Amino acid sequence: MPEQPSDLVAVANELYGLPLGEFVPTRNTRAKQARKDGDTDLAWAIQGLAKPSLAAWLANIMVRHMADEIGQVLDLGETLRQAQNDLDASQLRELGQQRRRLLSAVVEKGRDLADDLGQQISSGVADQTAESLQAAMADEQAAAALRTGLLVQPMASSGLESVDLDGVVAVPEAVGDRSPARPKKGGRKKSAEKDKEAERRAAVERAEAALADAERQARRAERERGKHEEKVAKLEARALQLRSEIDELRRRLVDQEHALMSTEDRLEAAEDARDSAVAAAEEADDAVADVRRELDRLTSGP
Template sequence: MGSEELIAVAGELYALVPGEFVAARNERAARIKTDGDAELARAVKALPKPAAAAWLANTMVRHLSEQLDQVLELGEAMREAQEDLDAAQLRDLNRQRRQLVAAVVREGRKVAARLGQKVSEAAAEQTAATLQAAMADAGAANALRTGLLVEPMAAVGMDPVELAGVLAVPEALGEQAPRAPRGTAPRAARRAGKEDAAAALRAEIARAQEETQAAERSAATAERELRSAEDQAHRLEARALQLRSEVEELRRRLDEREHTLAGVEDRLDEAAEARQDAAVAHVEAQAAVEEARGKLERLRRK
């Protein structure tokens, strides 16, 4: 079995969302076994499902490669420059580095949301720790670049990051291009390179700070607009509730009036009939009066 085949299969599987991983892995292992490569099938079947923080880091490798490259380049520059920086500068740079990592993790959570995945605060913190470890240690940086993490990483002081159990396919580290060895250039050239790296690092972090501040200002503006929209919505909801209440009251009163009108109309029909009967009786009475007067007049003439 060649590690290249296993790395290729793992690359496809670890690009999936967590809910799809196990079924896809088992289906792929079964297909490989059917094709006659039992050893590769066993290796694929043994690939572990990544922890949430590891999945987010792998996803960022695939979807935020440019931002991650900037983070890792900053880490490399800091490793080069830290020998010539004093403690205050290092504290300031580390603070700014944490801000940059937090901003990139926020972008990663947005990518996860677009993929239908909700990332907990704990997983986001572990992913941030993973990026911090990759900035602090070249081996961890190479591990992150594989996109095959199954567990998050963490840096402990200045010690190399422990990578045992971190990668799905440890042989994938061999796919990463090695960094140029240190110590081969003249001392003056090395010092100049460190000074250049420190200057580049400070400039890059300053730009990252500006971008973070601009994003925070935009977020604050969006939050104000959201609150304004929510206030307007609440006012309109209250007005709509009031109008609904008034409409219901008007409907109730209309029902009462319609009921009253129906009664009046019934009585009006009865009154109309009575009036008709009275009119007939009146005509008959008038005729009787005329007849009586005529009779009386005839009697008087006699």
């Protein structure tokens, strides 16, 4: 059916712009409607549209809601590719720094956008989306794939060859011709200078790939550092609290020791007073006994 690709792209544009939880029920509804309209081929094609991964979904909504920022990313990618072709090392270093800053800011804004739409994005998913944007910067066809807003899976670039787009875009026809441009034929062989230039370009591409990998590792290391710093801060606070409690217990122990010493002194004085009282009581009892005996003697006489 000749109109099917266009109709399918229209349905896909709707589906891949929805909140992630609405994708499957809406897809089923659209497929059911196509069958009801008698277009079974379109219905099967709609039913075959895969639900995007979370990282791909984030890239898709960024394309729809952050057109200016995505445009900046792709424009910078075009400039980077031109600098690679020109083998401008100083410009590549400067553009590489711009790329890192821009990707970080754009992806962070994308996470805020997803949060507004009720979808939490983890750091790992954000990294996958950043890799998709970086792939779009490195490869023109990957940039075209990103612009469709129909990603099913995130993209990745090694920096050494074209990005593999198989299974990445829900409707490949939306990207257009993805065949790589063929090199122009010439009657002359490449000169030694051309070979050297090609080697330098390959070296630059390898360095770019190594830089991209190092950046990913740096982001992961930064997240780990943040986790450990947070744990250290909590443990430091707990240690400070325990030290304060121990100091308070020590002060209380000193006070109790002083109170014990005072009580023991008072106890010793009380014991001495008690012993004196006991001795006096015994003497008094003896005196009473003597008086009674004398009284008995006096009263018992003639």
